[in-house]
Amino acid sequence: MLDISVLPLRPEADDWAFVFAGRNTLTSLRGQPGAPWRLAEADALWSLNRDLAVPMGYWGGKAAWAFSIPETNDTGLEALSGNLYSLLGRVDDSLFHAHGRAYQLLHWQDTHRYCGRCGSPTSVIEGGRAVACSDCSMRVYPRISPCVIVLVSKGNKLLLAAAAGYQKRFYSTLAGFMEPGETCEQTVMREVREEVGIEVSNIRYFTSQPWPFPSQVMLGFFAEWQSGEIVPNPDEIEEADWFDPGALPPTPPNASISGQLISHFLQAH
Ligand SMILES: [Zn+2]
Structure with missing residues (x-):
């Protein structure tokens, strides 16, 4: 179960990484189906930009982050690429919901890079819980x-x-x-x-x-x-x-x- 009551502050090598390429989640071909990556492992495969890590919460006591990488046809030999539907019913509910949270947070940040009121760029605030306009200060939280x-x-x-x-x-x-x-x-x-x-x-x-x-x-x-x-x-x-x-x-x-x-x-x- 993902604990979202506290969000992590800074990515570390042995944290968890939930990685998406566009709408597809990338999971390891080794180990439990749908399990997240160790951040160092995913970093070695895709050179993740840690400045763009989106804090999700804590998964099994370890910090968990969502990452978006460019869409590509070549995800490497170690990763399985599939949309969220492909995990539904195949992994337990708590793991599916963790992937779902990762996707929703990435989708929310991607679609709120500019203020809907004045068009200025936004930045992430409150440790990842909101984005705010750099000009008019309007805040937007994830939309459900x-x-x-x-x-x-x-x-x-x-x-x-x-x-x-x-x-x-x-x-x-x-x-x-x-x-x-x-x-x-x-x-x-x-x-x-x-x-x-x-x-x-x-x-x-x-x-x-x-x-x-x-x-x-x-x-x-x-x-x-x-x-x-x-x-x-x-x-x-x-x-x-x-x-x-x-x-x-x-x-x-x-x-x-x-x-x-x-x-x-x-x-x-
Ligand atoms: Zn604004």
């Missing part, structure tokens, strides 16, 4: 976008939908971004109405999951059908239907909160 994801049930049937625009048909629970000024429950009701045209009630919180693609947090809910017939919104949904627990289509794995919502529902029915 909350999304709701909801399993809607009707008796012992559950509503699953195949998203539009994907070649491989895959049935999942409904999800959408929260809008400013909304409560989670209002987002659940609006998203379900917009995507499949039905009304829901009895909305109950389930659990949450950081989702670093690139910076969401998924808030899982259960809800029950209240009224209406399913009418998929063609912009978002290719097909949606009520499914019997004994006859489910292909669904997401348990590594995702959608898979966990479905498993939890099936256990109770």
